[in-house]
Amino acid sequence: MYPDSLKDVIEGFRYFPGVGEKTAERLAFSILELDEEKVSSFAEALKTAKNKLHPCKICHNLTDKDTCDICANKLRDKTLLCVVEDPKSVFLFERLGTYNGLYHVLDGLISPMDGVNPEDIGIDKLLTRIKDNHFKEIILAVKPSIEGETTSLYIKKILEGLDLTVSKIASGIPMGADMEYIDAMTLERALNDRKNIE
Amino acid sequence: MYPDSLKDVIEGFRYFPGVGEKTAERLAFSILELDEEKVSSFAEALKTAKNKLHPCKICHNLTDKDTCDICANKLRDKTLLCVVEDPKSVFLFERLGTYNGLYHVLDGLISPMDGVNPEDIGIDKLLTRIKDNHFKEIILAVKPSIEGETTSLYIKKILEGLDLTVSKIASGIPMGADMEYIDAMTLERALNDRKNIE
Numbered sequence: 001m002y003p004d005s006l007k008d009v010i011e012g013f014r015y016f017p018g019v020g021e022k023t024a025e026r027l028a029f030s031i032l033e034l035d036e037e038k039v040s041s042f043a044e045a046l047k048t049a050k051n052k053l054h055p056c057k058i059c060h061n062l063t064d065k066d067t068c069d070i071c072a073n074k075l076r077d078k079t080l081l082c083v084v085e086d087p088k089s090v091f092l093f094e095r096l097g098t099y100n101g102l103y104h105v106l107d108g109l110i111s112p113m114d115g116v117n118p119e120d121i122g123i124d125k126l127l128t129r130i131k132d133n134h135f136k137e138i139i140l141a142v143k144p145s146i147e148g149e150t151t152s153l154y155i156k157k158i159l160e161g162l163d164l165t166v167s168k169i170a171s172g173i174p175m176g177a178d179m180e181y182i183d184a185m186t187l188e189r190a191l192n193d194r195k196n197i198e
Numbered sequence: 199m200y201p202d203s204l205k206d207v208i209e210g211f212r213y214f215p216g217v218g219e220k221t222a223e224r225l226a227f228s229i230l231e232l233d234e235e236k237v238s239s240f241a242e243a244l245k246t247a248k249n250k251l252h253p254c255k256i257c258h259n260l261t262d263k264d265t266c267d268i269c270a271n272k273l274r275d276k277t278l279l280c281v282v283e284d285p286k287s288v289f290l291f292e293r294l295g296t297y298n299g300l301y302h303v304l305d306g307l308i309s310p311m312d313g314v315n316p317e318d319i320g321i322d323k324l325l326t327r328i329k330d331n332h333f334k335e336i337i338l339a340v341k342p343s344i345e346g347e348t349t350s351l352y353i354k355k356i357l358e359g360l361d362l363t364v365s366k367i368a369s370g371i372p373m374g375a376d377m378e379y380i381d382a383m384t385l386e387r388a389l390n391d392r393k394n395i396e
Contacts, residue, residue, distance in 0.1 A: 001292050003262040005247040012240030015232055016225050027214050029286055031248055032260070034213055039248040042210030043241035049203040050229055050237040062230070064201040088227055094199050 055087075058129070060105040060122065062087035070094070070103060077101045079136040083126065083155065085109050085148070089141065101139070104129060109147035110154055116147075118154055127158055137165040144171035144189065253285075256327070258303040258320065260285035268292070268301060275299045277334040281324065281353065283307050283346070287339065299337070302327060307345035308352055314345075316352055325356055335363040342369035342387065 002010065006028055013024035031039055055061065056068035063069070070076060070090070080101025084090055090103050106121045118124075130138065140155060142148040156166050172190035173182055182190075200208065204226055211222035229237055253259065254266035261267070268274060268288070278299025282288055288301050304319045316322075328336065338353060340346040354364050370388035371380055380388075 001289055003251060003260060003266075005243070005250045005262045006260065008243035009240075009247045012236075012243045015236050015240060016228050017231070018224065018228075025286070026216065028247070030214050030216075031244060032251060032285075033215070034248070036248050038210075038213050039244050042207075042213060043244045045203070045206035045210045046229060046237050046241045046244075049207045049226070050232070050234050052203045053201060053230060062201060062204065064203045068201075087230075088223070091199055 055105070059103050060087075060107070060125070061090045061103055062105075075100075079134065080139065081130065081133075081135045081137070082139045082141050085121075085142045085151070093141070101137075106142075106151070109142060109145075110151045111147045112150070121151070123155065123158070126155070130159065130162065130164070135164055137167060140166065140168045144186075253303070257301050258285075258305070258323070259288045259301055260303075273298075277332065278337065279328065279331075279333045279335070280337045280339050283319075283340045283349070291339070299335075304340075304349070307340055307343075308349045309345045310348070319349070321353065321356070324353070328357065328360065328362075333362055335365060338364065338366045342384075 009028040009031060010021075010024045013019050013027050014021070019027070049064075052064040053062055054064075056063045056065075056071055058067055058071040061068045061070060065072075077100045080099075081104055082093065082099065082101055083104045083106065084093070085106050085108055087105055090105060093099050093103070104126050106123070106126065108116060108121050110116055110118055110121060110123075138155070138159060140152045142151055152168055159166050170193065171186070172193060173179070173186065207226040207229060208219075208222045211217050211225050212219070217225070247262075250262040251260055252262075254261045254269055256265055256269040259266045259268060263270070275298045278297075279302055280291065280297065280299055281302045281304065282291070283304050283306055285303055288303060291297050291301070302324050304321065304324065306314060306319050308314055308316055308319060308321075336353070336357060338350045340349055350366055357364050368391065369384070370391060371377070371384065377385075
């Protein structure tokens with residue numbers, strides 16, 4: 001029904017997760033409105049990124065250099081390591097501008113139900129890195145879900161006996177949220193993790 | 199904050215209307231999960247589509263050929279002309295599989311408020327086409343809005359005196375809609391355009 005060249009673009013957009021048929025069509029149609037130059041530079045950017053982006057050899061964060069900017073930065077606090085589940089999380093924390101330690105990026109979370117075991121998410125590399133360096137604190141910053149909890153507990157366990165603090169970012173009611181829309185698990189967690197007001 | 203090559207892809211996605219920063223980031227990150235081959239074929243598809251797609255010289259529908267498949271199809275009813283506001287509408291009607299006439303694609307709708315006048319949307323070409331052919335009926339199939347109504351009325355007026363029927367697709371309550379969510383204008387239109395039950 002569509003011209004072949006349009007069909008190919010629609011199909012291309014469908015490769016992206018979360019892009020359904022209608023969205024792919026809408027995006028494809030909109031290339032008609034874009035400058036030829038923009039379409040062409042976008043196409044090049046896609047290929048370049050796919051070729052150049054790779055995990056940092058130290059922390060597995062996404063980089064187009066040999067070592068990522070964070071690992072290469074001599075001003076970062078080398079005693080603090082924040083463990084996250086994907087490269088995107090690194091950028092979320094970096095955006096805050098307040099954390100000055102290092103990161104370690106896992107390849108997802110442990111999920112026995114889906115057959116994802118510790119070795120699948122690179123926990124061996126995390127352990128090697130921790131043993132080879134002098135961190136004082138490991139901050140577990142994965143999402144609060146069954147998989148996140150399992151991963152945190154597993155890491156906590158394998159680090160037992162090492163001379164360092166293992167902490168976990170707080171989970172609870174998000175700022176500005178309406179209490180009535182908070183799910184029961186979050187509410188329970190917020191209640192259990194309550195803090196004295198000082 | 200992001201590696202340069204990733205930043206370029208995010209920026210590229212932002213060119214597309216309706217793609218905000220978060221969506222652009224999500225889409226850009228997901229190219230890491232895609233096969234290199236898919237990314238590359240998508241990039242090529244974008245450039246090819248941008249180069250090859252153009253308006254059909256007869257109906258202004260989108261095509262990568264000289265004349266679009268619909269205009270080139272000898273089996274279509276040459277006495278029926280459906281006027282739509284964009285190429286996408288053609289595909290929406292074609293998907294139904296029940297309309298067998300021809301189309302004419304306008305370049306949007308008349309909107310004096312936005313400075314869009316009849317000559318801006320190619321109504322002169324529509325008129326020329328109608329005068330040069332032997333249509334029996336012109337079906338106006340633009341969206342029911344102030345702009346759509348203005349455009350329909352304008353076309354109806356300039357076709358006065360020609361020996362043909364000018365019709366307009368029905369507007370009213372969509373099938374399956376909950377009455378309580380229907381806006382007042384639609385409800386009023388549905389009431390005014392009521393039909394006897396036969």
